[in-house]
Amino acid sequence: MVKKNNNKETKKEFRLPADVLRPVNNFLQGELKKLLSKKQQIEKNDPFANPDRINDNAAEDTDAAEQFGHAQSEAIKDHLNLRIIQVRKALARVKIGKYGICENCNEFIDTKRLMTFPETTLCVKCGKKGNK
Numbered sequence: 001m002v003k004k005n006n007n008k009e010t011k012k013e014f015r016l017p018a019d020v021l022r023p024v025n026n027f028l029q030g031e032l033k034k035l036l037s038k039k040q041q042i043e044k045n046d047p048f049a050n051p052d053r054i055n056d057n058a059a060e061d062t063d064a065a066e067q068f069g070h071a072q073s074e075a076i077k078d079h080l081n082l083r084i085i086q087v088r089k090a091l092a093r094v095k096i097g098k099y100g101i102c103e104n105c106n107e108f109i110d111t112k113r114l115m116t117f118p119e120t121t122l123c124v125k126c127g128k129k130g131n132k
């Protein structure tokens with residue numbers, strides 16, 4: 001009796017070729033570096049990060065400006081943090097060879113989507129559902 005083992009064939013792995021992944025990896029690494037340095041810059045510019053602040057007897061309007069500046073840096077920082085997380089996630093997908101495959105439904109992500117939004121880890125359909 002000949003027993004055929006089809007396990008290997010059914011477990012076909014989707015993988016983007018290395019020559020596609022390498023530039024993607026480089027691009028994402030570059031993005032991550034840019035995002036991290038932007039974040040650093042914002043942290044430096046945050047008026048609340050200024051150690052002299054506590055000691056100065058600034059007028060109330062200066063205080064309001066500082067509050068606003070702080071809220072603004074916080075908002076930008078939040079946005080940057082989300083992008084950093086997303087880029088790191090995409091890099092992790094590259095590492096395990098799952099880049100370009102939706103982490104939600106395991107379908108291939110449209111290449112047009114990947115070109116415009118390289119750090120995405122979700123296909124258009126799943127992205128629209130709000131799975132971030």
Ligand SMILES: [Zn+2]
Nearest residue numbers: 102105123126
């Ligand atoms: Zn999907």
